[in-house]
Amino acid sequence: MVFFDVIFPLNIGPLTYKGPAGYPGPIMPGMLVRAEIKGTMQYGVIRGRAVHIPKGSVKEIHAVLQDRPIFPSPIMNLMQWMSDYYLVSEGLVLKSVLPKDVFKATKSRERVFRSARSLASSVADLSTDPDVVSAIRETISRKEYKTYLLHVPSFMHELSYLSPIIRKARNCIILVPEVSHIEEVSPYLHELVGQRLTILHGRLPRRQRNNAFHRIISGDSDIVLGTRLAILAPLNSPSLIAVLQEHNRSYKNLEGLRYHARDIAVMRGYMEKSTVLLSSPCPSLESFHNSTIGKYSFLTHDNTGQRPRIEVINMKVAKKITTHLSKRALDATASCIKNKGNALLLVNRKGYSILQCADCNFIESCPECRIPLVYHKNKGILKCHYCGHTDNSTDICRRCGSSRFDMIGAGTQRIAAELEQHLHVKPLLFDKDVLNEGPDHGDLQHITLGEETVVGTKVITKRLPKSESFNLCIFLNPDMQLHLPDFRSAELLFQEIVSTSECVKDGGLILIQTRMPEHHVFRYVRTYNLNDFYKEELSVRKSLAYPPLSRMVLFTITAKGEIEEMLAKALTDTGGVVEVIGPVRTSGKSQDQWKLLLKSSSKEYLHRYARSVLQSLEKRKGFRIVADVDPISI
Numbered sequence: 001m002v003f004f005d006v007i008f009p010l011n012i013g014p015l016t017y018k019g020p021a022g023y024p025g026p027i028m029p030g031m032l033v034r035a036e037i038k039g040t041m042q043y044g045v046i047r048g049r050a051v052h053i054p055k056g057s058v059k060e061i062h063a064v065l066q067d068r069p070i071f072p073s074p075i076m077n078l079m080q081w082m083s084d085y086y087l088v089s090e091g092l093v094l095k096s097v098l099p100k101d102v103f104k105a106t107k108s109r110e111r112v113f114r115s116a117r118s119l120a121s122s123v124a125d126l127s128t129d130p131d132v133v134s135a136i137r138e139t140i141s142r143k144e145y146k147t148y149l150l151h152v153p154s155f156m157h158e159l160s161y162l163s164p165i166i167r168k169a170r171n172c173i174i175l176v177p178e179v180s181h182i183e184e185v186s187p188y189l190h191e192l193v194g195q196r197l198t199i200l201h202g203r204l205p206r207r208q209r210n211n212a213f214h215r216i217i218s219g220d221s222d223i224v225l226g227t228r229l230a231i232l233a234p235l236n237s238p239s240l241i242a243v244l245q246e247h248n249r250s251y252k253n254l255e256g257l258r259y260h261a262r263d264i265a266v267m268r269g270y271m272e273k274s275t276v277l278l279s280s281p282c283p284s285l286e287s288f289h290n291s292t293i294g295k296y297s298f299l300t301h302d303n304t305g306q307r308p309r310i311e312v313i314n315m316k317v318a319k320k321i322t323t324h325l326s327k328r329a330l331d332a333t334a335s336c337i338k339n340k341g342n343a344l345l346l347v348n349r350k351g352y353s354i355l356q357c358a359d360c361n362f363i364e365s366c367p368e369c370r371i372p373l374v375y376h377k378n379k380g381i382l383k384c385h386y387c388g389h390t391d392n393s394t395d396i397c398r399r400c401g402s403s404r405f406d407m408i409g410a411g412t413q414r415i416a417a418e419l420e421q422h423l424h425v426k427p428l429l430f431d432k433d434v435l436n437e438g439p440d441h442g443d444l445q446h447i448t449l450g451e452e453t454v455v456g457t458k459v460i461t462k463r464l465p466k467s468e469s470f471n472l473c474i475f476l477n478p479d480m481q482l483h484l485p486d487f488r489s490a491e492l493l494f495q496e497i498v499s500t501s502e503c504v505k506d507g508g509l510i511l512i513q514t515r516m517p518e519h520h521v522f523r524y525v526r527t528y529n530l531n532d533f534y535k536e537e538l539s540v541r542k543s544l545a546y547p548p549l550s551r552m553v554l555f556t557i558t559a560k561g562e563i564e565e566m567l568a569k570a571l572t573d574t575g576g577v578v579e580v581i582g583p584v585r586t587s588g589k590s591q592d593q594w595k596l597l598l599k600s601s602s603k604e605y606l607h608r609y610a611r612s613v614l615q616s617l618e619k620r621k622g623f624r625i626v627a628d629v630d631p632i633s634i
């Protein structure tokens with residue numbers, strides 16, 4: 001009798017079953033099966049021969065669904081590695097990659113989104129460095145593992161390097177951060193490689209997602225374009241794994257299995273001897289650091305051509321029209337409009353402002369989240385931007401009964417109102433509220449062009465097709481971001497400014513209002529000086545022992561009552577190798593949620609320690625603990 005370990009897409013480890021009696025062929029790891037678990041039939045995947053044979057009666061595998069593996073063995077190995085690295089069960093890893101009803105799919109042709117013409121011409125106009133292309137091609141042909149970090153001026157440049165490479169390569173995975181990138185890029189790639197292309201992302205209807213899966217497994221398609229989950233596409237030994245916009249935070253999955261698709265790309269490349277190409281106009285500090293220590297090979301596109309000029313306005317001394325609007329910014333907007341151009345004003349917050357009682361300084365805050373509510377003038381309400389809680393008390397202070405309020409800070413609505421007052425324009429508002437109002441409002445395709453002035457939050461720059469652009473872009477209050485309690489805030493702001501520059505036309509202008517012009521973000525971003533910015537940022541991280549010069553595991557704990565005593569037992573002596581920070585109550589919805597951070601310069605030791613903490617706590621009743629390995633924010 002042969003026993004097999006089966007993984008189910010459930011948050012549990014592998015379970016052992018007897019091999020199905022009378023099944024004629026060999027049973028291999030990665031094959032899809034059906035088996036009974038707690039009285040119901042479930043789809044699962046063969047992990048391999050059983051490691052331990054359990055005593056007592058063992059159930060039999062009910063059916064083997066296909067005569068070949070749905071996941072090639074390197075992907076099974078990769079999933080096992082992910083389960084180990086991210087401190088989760090193998091079931092949870094499978095759950096995030098196995099489409100439901102995967103065996104029911106029928107084959108169909110890929111749907112083409114829309115015309116590829118505009119993108120094709122903008123990519124074709126760009127020159128590429130032939131040495132860079134041939135270096136990457138050469139590595140692919142050698143079938144050896146190697147990771148390149150390619151620094152280019154724009155997303156279009158990333159595509160211009162990618163296209164000659166994939167045209168000649170077989171079995172490629174191309175990752176982009178958002179579905180909107182897929183919609184933008186897929187018609188172009190389709191024109192380039194035809195039916196070889198398959199699209200894979202989490203928002204595909206189930207049927208299409210299954211089709212994609214089958215087209216890949218059957219070999220009908222060998223180029224996969226997708227978002228983060230496509231990194232586990234069941235492609236046979238990929239020759240190239242390309243991660244476009246590699247700095248983008250959307251590559252990190254924030255729920256369930258908290259993996260980072262860029263890191264998995266590098267690991268998969270290593271395990272399958274693939275060439276990994278990470279590209280970006282503003283690489284992440286992690287990747288940059290990896291290229292300085294020789295883990296990745298750094299490639300750069302020398303001829304950056306014309307980039308928009310960046311001007312920093314010192315708000316401590318600049319002439320101001322209102323508290324938030326410098327004369328320079330207003331004049332630039334006016335002249336842009338006069339010259340029939342279009343301007344984009346970026347604000348850090350939606351809504352109008354925060355209301356503070358002028359008499360007793362009271363600020364109404366969310367009863368759930370305990371953060372200040374934001375006044376939305378258009379609807380006459382106060383709103384929590386975290387949970388959506390609303391309140392109508394905008395007339396009278398709840399604490400002292402005063403009806404006099406001061407407006408603190410400026411959101412999109414307030415900036416729009418000020419522009420209307422001073423320039424007599426009616427700007428288009430674009431923030432998350434607008435996006436949520438429906439697809440008609442949320443589709444930028446037909447609204448940006450022709451609008452002379454747009455006031456938005458950074459949501460707009462994420463959604464804006466890279467081929468559309470403005471003559472002027474103004475960052476009104478970027479300092480707010482630097483005050484966030486996030487050690488990556490400077491890096492993020494630098495990346496945001498560089499990314500936004502892609503939405504500005506050649507010869508256009510970017511203005512940045514700040515009260516901290518001496519900050520290294522502003523000192524270096526003026527000249528797009530990534531190297532010097534990162535050198536300084538690395539020294540800051542080093543002095544505080546933050547990643548990439550250390551590793552972190554963040555635990556989120558949900559429990560009733562006090563948890564210190566329980567934690568004290570679990571947090572054994574770290575020998576000074578792991579720094580334990582917290583527990584700190586979170587400001588989120590629940591009163592019973594805590595964060596506990598582990599930090600260390602030793603990856604291996606941190607990992608072992610985190611696992612032991614997890615193991616001693618996760619089985620407790622009324623206690624929930626979730627690990628986030630390499631969290632992107634704390």
Ligand SMILES: [Zn+2]
Nearest residue numbers: 357360397400
């Ligand atoms: Zn008051």
Ligand SMILES: [Zn+2]
Nearest residue numbers: 366369384387
């Ligand atoms: Zn709230």
